[in-house]
Amino acid sequence: MSDDLKPIANPTVVLREEFDDWAILFDPDTGNAFGLNPTSVFIWKLLDGRHTIRDIINEVQKNFEEVPDDVEVHVNEFINDLIERGYAGYEWKQEG
Amino acid sequence: MRLMKTPKSIDIEITNRCNLRCRYCSHFSSPGDVDRDLPKEEWFRFFEELNRCAVMSVTLSGGEPFFREDLFEIIDGIVRNRMRFSILTNGTLITEDVARFLASTGRCDSVQVSIDGSIPTTHDSFRGEGNFRKAVEGIKHLQGHGVPVTVRVTIHRQNVMELEDIARFLLEEMGLPGFSTNSASYMGLCRKNAEQVQLTPEERSVAMETLLRLNRKYNGRISAAAGPLAEGRRWLMMERARREGKREIPGGGYLTGCGGVMTKIAVRADGVMVPCGQMAHIELGRINRDSLLDVWQGHPELNRIRQRRMVPLSSFDFCRGCEYINYCTGNCPALAYTIIGDEFHPSPDACLRAFLQKGGRLPDERILEA
């Protein structure tokens, strides 16, 4: 996957944050929900179609302590997982 | 149970009006009963706030929700704001068109229809002539369109001996996945008709025994959050703990009987926020004037209700010397309020000791074993 792509969150999906900074993503169309840890919540909020995957990785490195060396792998995996679930996608750019 | 940052779901009385006058209905004599509905625009505005608060689902009740002419628009408002919904209804107004509409939203978690008998006579004796047939038709329309439908059976003096037939009718004949039960409680119109509806200790014993047995027969397809089935389970557990001399059971010994206020909140038909539809006298604010988040996180009355779980049963004269004290939860605060005017007290209606003193019996414990 290219690091220049700018992923964007599915606007129908709801982020429900809790007091401990964990959260769940809730898809009202299916009723499915799944849990996010604080780092994943941080990433989710950057899926605004303006940040590339590279930008997101940089932000994670800047904002969290003890970021593992293979953070890129984790970020990519997480975003791929969201895309597979239909919770995120890439903006379709019209050519020309 | 931990407090959530925002409510996960909201119970909304979308109208106070109803096409029926069931004898044990809690309406028409409760706080917040108004005969004019809030305009849909007010609800739309509130739904936008729910969206911002990431509320996941709305339960619409009434009155009779389908009595509102603009209910479809209201539901569209819920869907637009990224939520799912459930509806509690008497089922008599559910036509083919209604069922088709609900299915088309793709967001309906369940429609709960009230059915109180296996034949028209029993159901209609409390809910009015012709309403059994209409409710059953309503269910069939929902089933035909694949809308998840459940049934709520309210147990009272006229149907307590019919539970077996009711279970057979709903689970076998109607082919429902399950149904839930409750008993006509000491609220609303039921207060005036108490002698006709409320179960005697003897009838309560029968109901408990029968429901536990039927639930085993039907592999757990009967559920209950309150009423004889829920009580039967809890009380048998308490009795066993007493016999075995257990120190405590989870949640026991304190007023922990109400978990609802940690995850959800309710709104009356007049737009007033309340802790729960059954605690409609505790006014917390008004929608679109007071912020839901402020009310949820900071309203002193709501927090006081949540703090109930710190109140030990040993602080009540009512419970002095009770052998069940370390296993009891004091049950529903709303019921305690209705009976003795104090929600910071165990509910006398759900008191195992009092039940036994009045001649009630617990079923044989082996009934719980599969």
Ligand code: SF4
């Ligand atoms: S007050 Fe009673 S009915 Fe309301 S949420 Fe609590 S236990 Fe349930």
Ligand code: SF4
């Ligand atoms: S007296 Fe009743 S309410 Fe109090 S602890 Fe005993 S069973 Fe529970």
